[in-house]
Amino acid sequence: xxxxxxxxxxxxxxxxxxxxxxxxxxxxxxxxxxxxxxxxxxxxxxxxxxxxxxxxxxxxxxxxxxxxxxxxxxxxxxxxxxxxxxxxxxxxxxxxxxxxxxxxxxxxxxxxxxxxxxxxxxxxxxxxxxxxxxxxxxxxxxxxxxxxxxxxxxxxxxxxxxxxxxxxxxxxxxxxxxxxxxxxxxxxxxxxxxxxxxxxxxxxxxxxxxxxxxxxxxxxxxxxxxxxxxxxxxxxxxxxxxxxxxxxxxxxxxxxxxxxxxxxxxxxxxxxx
Amino acid sequence: xxxxxxxxxxxxxxxxxxxxxxxxxxxxxxxxxxxxxxxxxxxxxxxxxxxxxxxxxxxxxxxxxxxxxxxxxxxxxxxxxxxxxxxxxxxxxxxxxxxxxxxxxxxxxxxxxxxxxxxxxxxxxxxxxxxxxxxxxxxxxxxxxxxxxxxxxxxxxxxxxxxxxxxxxxxxxxxxxxxxxxxxxxxxxxxxxxxxxxxxxxxxxxxxxxxxxxxxxxxxxxxxxxxxxxxxxxxxxxxxxxxxxxxxxxxxxxxxxxxxxxxxxxxxxxxxx
Numbered sequence: 001x002x003x004x005x006x007x008x009x010x011x012x013x014x015x016x017x018x019x020x021x022x023x024x025x026x027x028x029x030x031x032x033x034x035x036x037x038x039x040x041x042x043x044x045x046x047x048x049x050x051x052x053x054x055x056x057x058x059x060x061x062x063x064x065x066x067x068x069x070x071x072x073x074x075x076x077x078x079x080x081x082x083x084x085x086x087x088x089x090x091x092x093x094x095x096x097x098x099x100x101x102x103x104x105x106x107x108x109x110x111x112x113x114x115x116x117x118x119x120x121x122x123x124x125x126x127x128x129x130x131x132x133x134x135x136x137x138x139x140x141x142x143x144x145x146x147x148x149x150x151x152x153x154x155x156x157x158x159x160x161x162x163x164x165x166x167x168x169x170x171x172x173x174x175x176x177x178x179x180x181x182x183x184x185x186x187x188x189x190x191x192x193x194x195x196x197x198x199x200x201x202x203x204x205x206x207x208x209x210x211x212x213x214x215x216x217x218x219x220x221x222x223x224x225x226x227x228x229x230x231x232x233x234x235x236x237x238x239x240x241x242x243x244x245x246x247x248x249x250x251x252x253x254x255x256x257x258x259x260x261x262x263x264x265x266x267x268x269x270x271x272x273x
Numbered sequence: 274x275x276x277x278x279x280x281x282x283x284x285x286x287x288x289x290x291x292x293x294x295x296x297x298x299x300x301x302x303x304x305x306x307x308x309x310x311x312x313x314x315x316x317x318x319x320x321x322x323x324x325x326x327x328x329x330x331x332x333x334x335x336x337x338x339x340x341x342x343x344x345x346x347x348x349x350x351x352x353x354x355x356x357x358x359x360x361x362x363x364x365x366x367x368x369x370x371x372x373x374x375x376x377x378x379x380x381x382x383x384x385x386x387x388x389x390x391x392x393x394x395x396x397x398x399x400x401x402x403x404x405x406x407x408x409x410x411x412x413x414x415x416x417x418x419x420x421x422x423x424x425x426x427x428x429x430x431x432x433x434x435x436x437x438x439x440x441x442x443x444x445x446x447x448x449x450x451x452x453x454x455x456x457x458x459x460x461x462x463x464x465x466x467x468x469x470x471x472x473x474x475x476x477x478x479x480x481x482x483x484x485x486x487x488x489x490x491x492x493x494x495x496x497x498x499x500x501x502x503x504x505x506x507x508x509x510x511x512x513x514x515x516x517x518x519x520x521x522x523x524x525x526x527x528x529x530x531x532x533x534x535x536x537x538x539x540x541x542x543x544x545x546x
Contacts, residue, residue: 099335132428
C-alpha cells in the first residue's frame with residue numbers, strides 16, 4: 001500500500017484509526033474460550049465490528065508468540081481474514097525488530113516476503129538502536145514500510161531517547177539520520193501520544209512522514225493534542241488504540257462495544273479531517 | 274541457570290563458546306531438504322556434533338519466524354532436543370525484543386513462562402531503546418537472564434551507539450543506567466567482538482557482568498583480543514560463532530566439519546582459561 005493509497009483511504013473513510021490487535025487469551029470474553037482458536041474468533045469479531053471506522057490494523061506480535069506456534073497460526077488466519085475483506089487496509093506488524101543485516105533480512109522476509117501475498121504485512125515497526133544496516137533490509141520491498149521507533153509512549157522513553165548531544169536529543173538524531181535512509185514513501189515513525197507536546201519539534205525534522213501514534217486511550221494520550229501538533233496536509237497521522245477498543249466489554253456484546261469505541265474515535269477524527 | 278552454574282560449566286568443559294543456530298533453509302546441506310523438518314534435522318546434527326565444545330546455544334528467532342508457524346515448531350523441537358541432553362546448557366533466545374511493559378510481559382512469557390519447563394530459554398537478548406519498563410518484565414523470572422544490547426558488532430552500531438553526551442556515549446549510558454535495574458546475576462550485555470578495543474572501557478562500567486560477544490568468525494572479530502580486553506576472574510565471556518560453524522561444509526560431512534570448527538575455538542578458549 002503506497003502513500004497515496006493510504007491518503008485516499010483516510011479521505012474516503014474519514015478515519016486515521018489503527019486498531020491494535022493485542023489479543024490476549026486472559027482478557028478476551030470467556031465465552032470465546034470454547035472455540036478451537038479463541039484468539040482468531042475474537043479478532044474476526046473485532047475486525048468485522050471496527051472495519052467501517054478503521055484505516056489500519058496492528059497485530060502485536062508478542063501476544064501471538066506468547067502462544068507458541070499456535071499463536072502464529074492465529075496470526076496468519078487473522079492476516080488472511082483482513083486481506084479477504086476486499087478493501088485496502090493498512091496492516092502493520094508491531095514487532096519492534098532490528099538486528100544485524102543478515103538477520104534483519106530474515107525478519108523482513110517473514111513480514112514482507114511470504115510467497116502467499118495475502119500473508120504479507122504493509123509495514124513493520126523497527127527499533128533503531130543497531131543503525132542503518134539493521135533497518136535497510138526492510139526497505140527493499142516495494143510499497144512496504146518501515147515504522148521506526150523515534151519517541152515511544154512509555155515511561156522508559158525517558159531513559160535514553162532524550163539523551164542530549166551537541167546534535168540534539170537521541171530521538172531527534174534518529175529522525176535526522178534515518179531520513180537519509182529512505183523518504184516519506186517508505187518510512188514512518190512511532191511517536192507516542194503521551195509525548196504530544198514534542199510533535200511540533202518532530203514535525204520540523206520530518207514534516208512529510210506519516211507518524212504512527214500509540215498511547216491514545218488506555219495509556220492516556222489525547223487525540224486532540226496529537227492532531228493539533230502532529231497533523232500535516234496529508235493528515236500524516238495513524239493513531240492507534242488497542243485495549244480501549246478490544247476490551248470495551250468482556251460480555252457477549254464485546255464486538256458491538258468495540259464498534260462503539262472505534263466509532264467514537266472515528267467521529268472525532270472526521271471533525272479534524 | 275544461575276551465574277555459578279554457568280561458571281561451573283565453563284570450568285568443567287573448558288569452553289565459553291556459544292553456537293548461534295542461525296539455521297537457514299537456503300544454506301543448509303541440500304541432502305537435508307528431503308526431511309519433513311530440514312531445519313530441525315540440521316540443528317540436531319549440529320548440536321550432537323558441537324555439544325562437547327559448547328557452553329551455550331543461541332537460536333536466532335528471525336531464522337525460524339521466516340518459516341512461519343512451521344519455523345516455530347522447528348524451534349520448539351530444537352529447544353526440547355537441547356533440554357533432552359541431560360546437562361546444563363545455557364540457552365539464549367536471540368530475539369532483540371523490547372516494547373512497552375505489558376507487551377514485553379508477553380514476550381517474556383513466550384521465552385520464560387511456558388508451562389512446559391523444557392520449552393523455556395535461559396536468556397533473551399533485549400534492545401534498550403524503550404528503557405526500563407521494556408526490560409523489567411524479563412527480569413522477573415528466577416534464574417533467567419536479560420542480555421541487553423550495549424555495543425553491537427555491525428556497521429550500523431556507529432549510527433547511534435557512540436552518540437556523545439556530557440555523561441558519555443549512548444552505549445555507556447545504557448550500561449550505567451541498566452546496571453541499576455538488575456545486577457550481574459540477572460543481566461548480561463551484548464558487546465560485539467568487532468569492537469574489542471572498547472572492552473577495556475566497558476569493563477570499567479560492568480566489571481562483573483557476563484558479556485555475550487558476537488562477531489567472532491564470519492564477522493571478523495578476534496577471540497584473542499576479546500579475551501585480552503574482556504575476560505574477568507569468572508571468565509565473564511560467552512563468545513558466539515554462527516556461520517563459521519554451521520556452514521563449515523554443505524556436504525554430507527557438515528556436522529563433522531562443524532565439530533572441527535567448534536573444537537578449534539574450544540581449544541583456543543581452553544588456553545585462556
